[in-house]
Amino acid sequence: MTPQTFRTPLTALTGVAHPIVQTGMGWVAGPRLVSATANAGGLGILASATMTLEQLDKAVTEVQERTDRPFGVNLRADADDADQRVGLLVRRGVRVASFALAPKESLIKRLKDQGIVVMPSVGAPRHAEKVAAWGADLVMVQGGEGGGHTGPTPTTLLLPSVIDAVDIPVVAAGGFHDGRGLLAAFSYGAAGIGMGTRFLLTSDSAVPRAVKEHYLTYGVQGTVVTTKADGMPHRLLRTDFVRSLESEGAVRRLARAVRHTARFKELSGMSWRALVRDGLAMKRASERSWGQTVLAANTPMLLKAGLVDGDLGAGMLASGQVVGVIDDLPSCAELIDRIVAEAAGRAVTVQELAAGAGSPAES
Incomplete structure (x- = not known):
């Protein structure tokens, strides 16, 4: 692991060496990727939304067997068993809790009282202001270039507006993949960067190699934001399947959702009653319509x-x-080392420019 080069509020709060976060991607951010990120000095975030409580417990155990460095767990604030999952994080000494949706004030307080760092993801300054007022330690802001669904505003506009709106550290996400991006984020005032697709496309990711190689064939125009899966916007590769999904009718989508709900129930071990409670909680937390709530199982499956x-x-x-500017599948260690090295090298260049080195006035 490269020795610590940049010390920021992110590294101070979480105890990691480098201000680089591997985001909690469902089905992707498992123990292997999270521990590889942690061992490379970054902050790995375990994705728990597609796990049962028992599966999460086993995943945390596996990460802790693979690394002794800090890591985090991404939680669904609207999950029916959110309190139990928080209790698990407390018992197991997990360092960071991240959230895709804003957690309740009471949940933030409980985590902070136990010494867990709270990092919600936001897509607007007002969302950042809300969680900051509730006690969040830092926020991750994701621009429209990212793979999530935080809105269409690009990182270059969203990031400075959030930094100006709150007094807590901000982590920048959406479009980052190299040392130039890390240094640019610092120049905006961010405490670090978060990356999803870049970590998915590493040799430590459990995604099948053939799928990862398929990703590498796409350009920057190769993605599309669609609401056809569950009524919520998702950025996806523009595959033949997604094209067909975009064109299919409501009846076919509903039939698919029913099949996927049954399959999700089987995989998760949840009862129908628990699924209904979870769906109602999701609807209340995210302001989904009834139709979107019914379709929700489509996305994970x-x-x-x-x-x-x-x-x-x-x-x-x-x-x-x-994805359009990524052309290799390095290990997490190789990726983080080269990002840090490139950012440090370019920082020297910027300092020289600021000092006027080599300027016409000095020649």
């Missing part, structure tokens, strides 16, 4: 088909636009 089963003809492949 379609992502599993693509990212776990490797079925390019019947699965979705989540991706940020950054």
